Amino acid sequence: MSNNAIARNYAVSRVQSKCTTCSLRELCLPVGLDERETEILGELIDHKFRIRRGEHLLHTGLGFKSLYTVRNGFFKSYVLDSDGCQQVTGFYMTGELLGLDAISSEKHTCDTVALEDSEVCEVPFAKLEEISRDIPLLMHHFHKIMSREIVQDHNIMMLLGSRKAEERLAAFLLNLSERFAKRGYSSTNFILRMTREEIGSYLGLKLETVSRSLSRLQEEGVIAINNKHVRLNDIQRLSRKLYSSSDR
Amino acid sequence: MSNNAIARNYAVSRVQSKCTTCSLRELCLPVGLDERETEILGELIDHKFRIRRGEHLLHTGLGFKSLYTVRNGFFKSYVLDSDGCQQVTGFYMTGELLGLDAISSEKHTCDTVALEDSEVCEVPFAKLEEISRDIPLLMHHFHKIMSREIVQDHNIMMLLGSRKAEERLAAFLLNLSERFAKRGYSSTNFILRMTREEIGSYLGLKLETVSRSLSRLQEEGVIAINNKHVRLNDIQRLSRKLYSSSDR
DNA sequence: CGCTCGGTTGACCCGTTTCAAGTAACGTGG
C-alpha cells in the first residue's frame, strides 16, 4: 500500500497521520481523497495549534506561509481600515479554511482571532501547492474552496448592498443554522459565539440595531433569543424575510 | 526548443499561439511564464469570443466549463436575488478573469454582460488545472488571482458596511483610476462605462445618491464630471475622503 | 460582592431613499 510512487516521493510515515482519522475529513481539505492521498496530505500538516479565546491566530501584514483549517472552535476575521474602524469579514467554524486572502500579496490582509478556545491545523501553502500537483482532486477541491469563499462574499455584498436590518439578521441566522447542521449540531438551537457588535460589524449595522432587530424577530415569535442562545422557532417564516425588499 | 517533455506532451503547435504575442501577458494569466510555458497556455485557449455591448457572456445557473479573460472591453457581473433585485458584484476590464465564482458549484452564480463591445478568451478550466500541474508558476499565479478576488470583495464589504455615500464614490473612482493606470490609460481622465444605477448597485446606493454625490464632489472641485466622462482634479483630496468615517 | 462588559431600550437626529418633475444624451427610423 505504501509501495507506490507517490508514497515513495512523500515518505509516508507509518504513524497514522492526523487527517486519516480526523472526523472532519469530509468538511475540510481532504474531501473525496482516498486513504493514501489523505495520508500524504496529513504528512504536510505538521503543526496543530491551540488558540485560546481572544488570542490572535493571524495579524494583518504578517508574512504568508500557511493556511489554517479550524479543527474545532470559532474564529472571526476582520480588517482594520485607515482610521481604525473594524469590519468583520467572516466567521469561521470547524473545517473551514483561514488565510486565503493572503495568497495574493503574500501578506495577511485580515486579523483573525479566536472567539472561543480553538485548535487549528497549519497547512504550509507551498507544500500544499506541491502535493496538489500529484493529487489533482486535492487541487480541484482547493479551487472549489476558494471559489466558495468568493460566492459567500458576493452573498454578503448582496446583503450589505440591498437588505434591511431585519433581513440581514434573518440571512445571518439562517446561514449559521445551515453551517451548524452540516456539522451535526442542531440547526434550530445554537449559541452565538460573537457579540452583537461583531454581528453588526459583519452585517454593516450598529450593535443597537442588531439588538433591536433580534428583539423584533423575537416579538414576532420567529426566534427566541436569550443572551447568546438562539432558537429558530419558524425557519419558514425566517426564510420569507429574505424575499421582501426594494430594488437597488 | 519544442524538443522537450512538456512540449511533446502538449504538442505545441508551430503557429504562434495567441498568448505569446498578446499585449496583456503581464496582466492576465501568463504573468511570469516563460515563452514555452506561455505557448502551452496559449494552446489551451482555443476560442476567442466577440461580445457586443449589452450581450451576455454568462448566465446564472449555466453549467461551468471555462473561465474567460477579458481581452478588451468592459463587463459587469451581477446577481439577481429571489425577488428580482439586481446587485452588481463587479466590473471587469482588460486582463481580468471572469467566472471564478462558478468553480465551487459547477454552475455560474452571476450574470455577466458586456458594457461595451468586447472580446474574451475562453480558458477551459479542466485543461487549466491539468497544465498547471506541469507549470507550478501558472498554478500559483492562478491562486493569487483567486485570492485577489477575495481581497477585493473584502474591500467592497468594507465600503458597503461602513462608508458613507461620498466615501464609497471616492473609493470607487480611485479604484478605477488605478486599474486604468495599470493598463496604460490615463489615471485622471476616463470614461465611466456603466450607468449611475449600476454604480449605485455596486456601491449599495440608489442612483440618485450616486448622482448627488458626484455633483457634490464636482462642486468641491475634486473631480469634474460630464455625463460619462470623469476627470480627477485632485487625487490627494479624493483619497482623503476615505479616511473620515465613524466606526462600525 | 462589586465591577466591568455586553446587551436592551428609548428619544432624537441625520443621511439616504423615495417620489416626482424636468432636462440632456442617445439611438432609431424616416
Next chain:
DNA sequence: CCACGTTACTTGAAACGGGTCAACCGAGCG
C-alpha cells in the same frame, strides 16, 4: 440628417430607517 421616443441623469422636497447618545439592566469574572 433630423425628429422622435427612449433612456440616462439631475435636482428638489418629504419620509423613513438606522445611527447616535444616553440610561439602565443583567451576566460573568475576579
